[in-house]
Amino acid sequence: MYQYSEQDHQLLLERVSQFRGQVARRLKGELSEEEFKHQRLRNGLYLQLHAYMLRVAIPYGLLSSEQMRTLAHIARKYDKGYGHFSTRQNIQYNWPKLEDVPDILDDLAKVEMHAIQTSGNCIRNTTSDPLAGVARDEIEDPRPYCELIRQWSTFHPEFNFLPRKFKIAVSGATQDRAAVAVHDIGLRLVKSKTSEEIGFEVYVGGGLGRTPMLGKVIRAFLPKQDMLTYLEAILRVYNMLGRRDNIYKARIKILVHETGEEKFRELVEAEWEKIKAGGLYLKEEDFNWVKGFFNDPEYDILPDQDADFENLMLSNADFARWVDKNIELHKQSGYRIVYLSLKTAHQPPGDVTADQMDAIADLADKYSLGHIRTTHRQNLVLSDVQLKDLPALWGELKALDLATPNYNHVTDIISCPGLDYCALATARSIPISQAITARFDDYDFINDLGDVSINISGCINACGHHHVANIGILGVNKKGTEVYQLTLGGSAREDAAIGKIIGPAFEADEIVDAVSEVLSVYLENREDPEETFLTAYRRLGPALFKERLYG
């Protein structure tokens, strides 16, 4: 994990002190709300439906146990004892007071954390693969590149007042667990077709919101040395040409769309030619330096089997289910990757209490080399657990309500906070996710359905990523009533697709039945249990589903 230098620390302290000054000026009335808004948003502070909301950055989803304990401390001391992990791998607090925020930032700075650029029209926290460095299908670890992007983008003086927010995701594996196709820029580490050289496939102009689009491949292969100069060229073209006349057309996806992919590429390449040899050109020494922070830990040499583990698999069905659903193979023999499900019947998706956070930090220390990762599907990961420790870890996770065996299954629902918390929302999301979870909370059913995703957004801004769910739900307000549109066929993975609205919206008390019908159509029509929902939907098309839902 990246270790702060004295200068990194200095920068955080200066930022906290600057923000403390901004808050003081606001309270004294020297800053208007409109002006302060730009400043507080650039520090992750929103004014939401009930209170301020502080979004804390978790750079590319990587946390130490010490950092997790600080997050727990903040939840307890300044908030109502819980936090919410978001689809951008960050954590949000729902109830901080403005006056307390500088103190919260001080506490965060002590553990190398902050809220820098977690909102506002600037380059946001870079997201990545939660399995970076441990995945079996990895081409190269994306985290060193994410760290370089973090440094390049932090307080970038030219790009702090962009037309709109800007999100970058980096994936280093064959499977896409970072949803690169739906980011303003998506970078996929790839091997050159002609040599062993590693570089990036560059996607630009993906995004959800009211105009969902998949990113276009602007460059099929970008040598890794050119990563930052190329990003700078894209951002520069966007800063000058992106639309500022209409907030709904201000994202880079609209610029790419309106300019045309070919012309946009020409603009970027022309700008890049002029800066590619500049100070941001990355040298071998830069990679060596940054990769040094992400070396493999000293793994024990272990067999990839364990008698106690095997025995419990045979004797305890609950354990076997958990292993089947929430455990992934690790690149290192004798180790496993463990998903901690934040999707239970008892808590909103992504919510974690301070007690749970402390306990997770302890488990990370005890079983997983002191690190925790956050995922864009709002779960957590312990990435380096020894096979022999799985039974004990499972017992502890169960006691914490973090062992629901449902990863990538029907009750592993992504949900935005919706109208229960959000000032922009038009309908509630969490109660719908809870109703769906309650309806399908049966292991055999979940298991039979297999790999399927349900995502819920409480408004057109699509923070719940409903467009890229196999089954997406969008809540809208229709003449004062919350109604829910169904979209089918989306995917956020390497086969990324935007789902299509299947028909007229359902009322809150009808939507769970509608989802149930959709699942039934799949179960009745799949070729065999191996055919996933998405594959079946793509084969069958929408007609059967439409007929069942609307007659």
Next chain:
Amino acid sequence: MDNYIKDRKVDSNEWMPFTGLEDGDSLPTGDIYVPLEEWLNARETLLTRNGRLGVALRNTDDPAIIKDDLERLDLVVLEFPKMADGRAFTQARLLRERYGFKGEIRATGDVLYDQLFYMQRCGMNGFELRDDQNASNSLKAFDEMTVTYQPASDEELPLWRRNK
């Protein structure tokens, strides 16, 4: 009070904006700056004067248009029609870093305390603060942050290489 900062000092603004070019005989003396269109239309007339000259760009103009004129100019004025519109940050960097402009790059419009740090990093060194801002109180904004990660007009190298 001009509410004007130049090279990190409160200063008085000597420059006059000028657009009345219909009558070539009545060109004012002293330091004037003109909109880009006037510059393009009346470059030669303007150059007959003795005072210093500046050009004001709209934030949609490509600074490349004046790149060959920069040696004859002492001032380029950039605009921030509202705080959130950050196009002039790019214009400033291009003027300084790509076209090597050595004169004053001046920020005008919604020029507020909290942007000064970023403006300075992009090569702006003249600041016409918005009327309600206090120039002497604003000087400390330049030094609120001392650590910078990325190259810009004030640094050629990223932090990680400066340390080596």
Next chain:
Amino acid sequence: MALQVYTASLLKEGLVAYLALDNGRPSWTTDIHLATVSNDDALETLKTAAEQSEQDNIVVAPYAIDVFQTENGIVAATKREQIRAAGPTIALPQDNIRESREAA
């Protein structure tokens, strides 16, 4: 005639607040039942007081909402405002955890 109250967010705390006038003296309460209800005619007085509070940096972005007077007190007309007045409609996480532990 539509009944309305003025609402805003408290600048320091961020919490939802409602304007109450006591002999013309404005104060802000987090309890909607204590808000001063006004019909169209008297709304202007509330508006002036609310805007003054905004200028005084006590509240952010005040606006009027429609309400009903019921036997249980003041009820906001829209779902959004009902949620603002009463808090999230779901149990907060620690409440749930406590309940599920007690049940177990």
